[in-house]
Amino acid sequence: MKTVDPQTVVEQLNWRYATKKYDPTRKIPAEMWTALEQSLVMSPSSFGLQPWRFVVVNDPAVRAKIREVAWNQSQVVDASHLVVIASRVGFNDADVERYFDRTVEVTGVDRAKLDGYRNLILGYIKTPPPHVKLDDWTARQTYLALGFFMSAAASMGIDTTPIEGYDPVAVNKILSLPEQGYTATVLATAGYRAPDDKYLLSPKVRYTTQEVVKHV
Amino acid sequence: MKTVDPQTVVEQLNWRYATKKYDPTRKIPAEMWTALEQSLVMSPSSFGLQPWRFVVVNDPAVRAKIREVAWNQSQVVDASHLVVIASRVGFNDADVERYFDRTVEVTGVDRAKLDGYRNLILGYIKTPPPHVKLDDWTARQTYLALGFFMSAAASMGIDTTPIEGYDPVAVNKILSLPEQGYTATVLATAGYRAPDDKYLLSPKVRYTTQEVVKHV
Numbered sequence: 001m002k003t004v005d006p007q008t009v010v011e012q013l014n015w016r017y018a019t020k021k022y023d024p025t026r027k028i029p030a031e032m033w034t035a036l037e038q039s040l041v042m043s044p045s046s047f048g049l050q051p052w053r054f055v056v057v058n059d060p061a062v063r064a065k066i067r068e069v070a071w072n073q074s075q076v077v078d079a080s081h082l083v084v085i086a087s088r089v090g091f092n093d094a095d096v097e098r099y100f101d102r103t104v105e106v107t108g109v110d111r112a113k114l115d116g117y118r119n120l121i122l123g124y125i126k127t128p129p130p131h132v133k134l135d136d137w138t139a140r141q142t143y144l145a146l147g148f149f150m151s152a153a154a155s156m157g158i159d160t161t162p163i164e165g166y167d168p169v170a171v172n173k174i175l176s177l178p179e180q181g182y183t184a185t186v187l188a189t190a191g192y193r194a195p196d197d198k199y200l201l202s203p204k205v206r207y208t209t210q211e212v213v214k215h216v
Numbered sequence: 217m218k219t220v221d222p223q224t225v226v227e228q229l230n231w232r233y234a235t236k237k238y239d240p241t242r243k244i245p246a247e248m249w250t251a252l253e254q255s256l257v258m259s260p261s262s263f264g265l266q267p268w269r270f271v272v273v274n275d276p277a278v279r280a281k282i283r284e285v286a287w288n289q290s291q292v293v294d295a296s297h298l299v300v301i302a303s304r305v306g307f308n309d310a311d312v313e314r315y316f317d318r319t320v321e322v323t324g325v326d327r328a329k330l331d332g333y334r335n336l337i338l339g340y341i342k343t344p345p346p347h348v349k350l351d352d353w354t355a356r357q358t359y360l361a362l363g364f365f366m367s368a369a370a371s372m373g374i375d376t377t378p379i380e381g382y383d384p385v386a387v388n389k390i391l392s393l394p395e396q397g398y399t400a401t402v403l404a405t406a407g408y409r410a411p412d413d414k415y416l417l418s419p420k421v422r423y424t425t426q427e428v429v430k431h432v
Contacts (some may be wrong), residue, residue, distance in 0.1 A: 001231050002224045003373040006251035008217075013258040013368070015217050035222035037429050041422055042229040044366065046380050048421055054429045062432055103421045131384050136352050140401075143356045144378070147363015150260065152229070155371060157219040162360070164262050168347050175432065185356075205264060205319045206257055213253050213270045216278055216391065 004155070016154040017204065019161045019189070021197035024078040028190060032156055033081065036190060039152035040083070043145035047121050049099050051088035051138035052145060053182045055175055056081060065174050070166035070187065079161070080191030084175060085146055086182035087138040096121050135183075142185045153190055163187040220371070232370040233420065235377045235405070237413035240294040244406060248372055249297060252406060255368035256299070259361035263337050265315050267304035267354035268361060269398045271391055272297060281390050286382035286403065295377070296407030300391060301362055302398035303354040312337050351399075358401045369406050379403040 004012075028036070040054045057063050060077070066084075067076040076082055088095065100118050104111050128134060146162060153160045164186055171177075171184045193200060206212075220228075244252070256270045273279050276293070282300075283292040292298055304311060316334055320327050344350060362378060369376045380402055387393075387400045409416060422428075 001227050001373065002220075003228075004218075004220060004371040006248045006372060009251045009368050009371060010254050010258075011217050012219075013254055013364070016258075016260075018260060018264075032222045035225045037425060038226050038229055041425050041428055042226075042232075042420070043363070044232075044234060044378055048234075050423055050428065052428065056429060056431045059432055099421075102423060106421045107419050129383075136355075139352075140356050140359045143359035144363045144366075147259070147360045148229075148367050149363075150360075151364050151367030151371075152225050155220040155225060155367075156222060157217065162260055167345075203323050204258070205315075205322045207266055207318060209253060209257050212257055212266065212268065213272060215272045216275055 012154045014204065016150070016160070017199060019079075019159040019191075019193045019197060020075065020199045021194040022075055022078040022080070022159070022189070022191045023194045026080060026192040028080045028158060032158060035156065036081075036149060036152055036158070039148045040145050043148040045141040045144065046137065047124075049091075049095065049121070051091050051095065052142050053086045053177075053180070054145075055084040055086065055177075057084060062174060066166070066171055066187075069170035069174070070163060073163060073165065075161050075163070075189040076187070078191070079189035081189065083149070083188045083190070084171060084184050085142045085186050085188060086177050087135070087142045087185045089135055089138070089178070089181055089183050091125060091134050091138050093122060093125070096125065139185045146186055146188060149188060158190055159193045161189045163189065228370045230420065232366070232376070233415060235295075235375040235407075235409045235413060236291065236415045237410040238291055238294040238296070238375070238405070238407045239410045242296060242408040244296045244374060248374060251372065252297075252365060252368055252374070255364045256361050259364040261357040261360065262353065263340075265307075265311065265337070267307050267311065268358050269302045269393075269396070270361075271300040271302065271393075273300060278390065282382070282387055282403075285386035285390070286379060289379060289381065291377050291379070291405040292403070294407070295405035297405065299365070299404045299406070300387060300400050301358045301402050301404060302393050303351070303358045303401045305351055305354070305394070305397055305399050307341060307350050307354050309338060309341070312341065355401045362402055362404060365404060374406055375409045377405045379405065
């Protein structure tokens with residue numbers, strides 16, 4: 001496998017910024033977009049359960065409607081792509097069975113051999129540990145997928161913006177997500193920065209490494 | 217900036233897996249580990265507030281203690297590195313002021329010019345939107361950082377494992393996190409897979425792209 005040297009990794013992390021103004025004329029090439037979809041599909045998740053759905057909004061009319069309930073942010077319509085990242089609400093036994101059906105399909109393993117792991121997961125969702133609420137737990141997993149998506153984009157030289165400033169009830173309604181058992185957790189746009197995005201020139205504000213990374 | 221082609225991105229996504237057995241003799245070179253710390257430090261977060269802390273546990277005795285409260289998983293002690301990812305509990309006005317102090321320090325901008333943005337954030341944390349609970353919101357941001365960390369590692373050919381199976385109360389106590397205003401949200405190990413890790417040979421189980429990625 002081709003790997004990337006650490007200097008380039010750090011350079012890509014510094015190059016990335018939450019793009020506020022996109023060049024609306026530039027579209028992400030198809031093979032790059034396919035790789036970005038794969039970064040979502042292949043993202044890790046708790047127990048591998050993938051409690052999520054990703055809605056790519058291509059229809060300009062739908063994007064305009066979402067912009068209206070997303071603080072009027074222009075990225076929603078100007079970026080090459082918009083993805084609504086959604087988490088499973090009310091994750092339950094049927095979701096677990098669906099996962100094991102898929103496991104059997106992909107691996108060809110005897111379903112009964114998976115009973116130990118299956119029962120472990122069923123027990124976890126029946127009686128989650130005291131600090132876990134299932135809807136929050138599925139929502140967190142979607143932020144992990146967002147991290148893979150944004151990292152993959154930056155490594156290909158594609159700009160992204162994570163957007164929490166929107167009305168989830170309204171976005172859910174526009175995309176009929178609750179009927180499907182999902183709720184929007186975060187939006188992400190992807191495309192190419194406008195050369196005159198004023199945020200491009202702002203230095204990144206980060207606490208010092210000494211302040212946020214502790215060694216024991 | 218050097219970029220990575222989409223084929224390599226997909227190859228790296230497929231190469232990555234939640235490593236269960238590490239080669240305990242292999243250590244991550246210092247400059248790669250520095251880049252991995254930077255992936256955490258440079259990770260995006262809501263409003264840029266970085267409501268997190270990352271504890272790198274080097275002390276073998278502390279790692280052994282954490283293993284005891286992490287379902288006895290061997291990765292905790294065998295991997296080259298262990299990071300406990302923690303989120304801010306009780307995020308408040310003082311955290312916002314700290315962020316703006318840092319912004320002034322880094323950018324040299326007049327603090328008063330930031331009042332509009334500052335008041336927006338203060339208003340958000342005083343009266344969060346109905347779907348937002350601040351402790352969950354800070355916890356979600358740490359999963360985004362985890363995504364950046366795991367992606368950066370995979371791109372350098374370093375294995376990782378995200379670990380949710382542990383007792384957060386016990387880990388918090390071992391690292392005195394609550395006294396500092398933080399709580400462990402997820403652990404991550406990093407290092408090199410053992411050639412005989414049986415999970416290496418398991419095919420990855422993912423739903424089809426058609427099933428999780430919808431286009432509208």
